[in-house]
Amino acid sequence: MVDPLFISDTAEVRRLARSAVTNDFTDAQIIIQQKAAYSDIIIQTHKSDWSILDNRFYKIQKIEQQLAAAYVLEYYGDGSLETLNMIAALRTEANASLKITVESGSDVESDVSISIVASDYESYPASLQDNPYTATPYRSTTNWV
Amino acid sequence: MSTWVVPELNADFSNDFEDMVISYIFTKWQETDPAKGANPQPDTQTETNAISFKPGFPDYFRSYECCCVQTLTQVIEQYSGKSRFVFTTDLDVMLRMKRIERDAASADPQLDNMEREIIRIMTHYKHNDIPGIKDLLFGSPDSLIRVYNATDNYAKSDWRSIVKIKVFYEKQNLT
Numbered sequence: 001m002v003d004p005l006f007i008s009d010t011a012e013v014r015r016l017a018r019s020a021v022t023n024d025f026t027d028a029q030i031i032i033q034q035k036a037a038y039s040d041i042i043i044q045t046h047k048s049d050w051s052i053l054d055n056r057f058y059k060i061q062k063i064e065q066q067l068a069a070a071y072v073l074e075y076y077g078d079g080s081l082e083t084l085n086m087i088a089a090l091r092t093e094a095n096a097s098l099k100i101t102v103e104s105g106s107d108v109e110s111d112v113s114i115s116i117v118a119s120d121y122e123s124y125p126a127s128l129q130d131n132p133y134t135a136t137p138y139r140s141t142t143n144w145v
Numbered sequence: 146m147s148t149w150v151v152p153e154l155n156a157d158f159s160n161d162f163e164d165m166v167i168s169y170i171f172t173k174w175q176e177t178d179p180a181k182g183a184n185p186q187p188d189t190q191t192e193t194n195a196i197s198f199k200p201g202f203p204d205y206f207r208s209y210e211c212c213c214v215q216t217l218t219q220v221i222e223q224y225s226g227k228s229r230f231v232f233t234t235d236l237d238v239m240l241r242m243k244r245i246e247r248d249a250a251s252a253d254p255q256l257d258n259m260e261r262e263i264i265r266i267m268t269h270y271k272h273n274d275i276p277g278i279k280d281l282l283f284g285s286p287d288s289l290i291r292v293y294n295a296t297d298n299y300a301k302s303d304w305r306s307i308v309k310i311k312v313f314y315e316k317q318n319l320t
Binding site: 011012014015018019020021022023024075076077078079080082083086 | 207
């Protein structure tokens with residue numbers, strides 16, 4: 001399955017970004033922010049296949065919407081208190097929701113322990129590091145034993 | 146019991162000046178950039194480029210806003226026996242535009258367009274267009290002010306101006 005690049009509604013993101021006008025943001029430009037927001041969700045949830053079959057989907061969609069709206073508002077970064085407060089509120093809410101989602105998730109995690117199989121050195125002198133007591137130096141000889 | 150009336154209405158005003166003035170501005174608005182929506186508060190999904198009209202202060206949910214608050218009321222004439230008073234009440238019509246590139250080589254024109262439109266509406270006001278209000282006058286000495294503050298910088302994206310207006314009306318004591 002090809003992972004979706006974003007899961008939120010572009011019109012809703014525009015609305016949440018205080019109805020940013022199309023002169024400032026076309027739909028295509030908002031979609032770039034939605035993709036970035038979805039990447040953020042993937043990074044934090046370690047899950048990239050959020051689908052509508054998952055009962056947490058709508059919450060994740062909402063989080064993406066909030067993050068994308070905050071990204072859009074960043075462009076209006078004139079330092080005014082209103083804008084800063086909006087960005088901070090959206091970010092805080094989205095990140096808190098993501099944290100709860102991750103902490104209360106019951107997803108089966110993949111096995112992350114890795115088995116490393118290594119063999120000992122057999123030939124002298126490298127074999128000394130594996131077994132310094134019984135390592136047998138190879139000795140060339142002209143005598144037949 | 147006293148009877149306190151606006152002569153044109155034969156009763157006192159039943160609405161606040163903010164409501165009446167903003168509603169009048171909305172009705173008379175002809176500018177198309179930004180244009181008004183179907184209602185004073187445009188639909189945020191289908192009319193995202195429309196200007197929002199509301200009494201009170203900006204709500205920041207729109208990129209273009211026109212708001213109105215009442216400030217100072219003055220008695221400018223009073224007749225003997227407290228029988229008749231002439232008032233002016235000042236209102237601030239606040240225009241707000243959230244745009245990124247206002248500082249670019251070519252400034253976004255919408256704030257100027259909004260200012261010009263308010264002035265046009267003001268200067269076209271006819272007696273009693275708003276029942277009970279004899280005239281709309283410009284506030285003085287500051288009739289139109291661009292609002293800036295000390296923290297503004299090249300990245301400013303929240304642009305505002307205030308058009309100061311006065312409503313001119315009369316009240317009578319018919320007791």
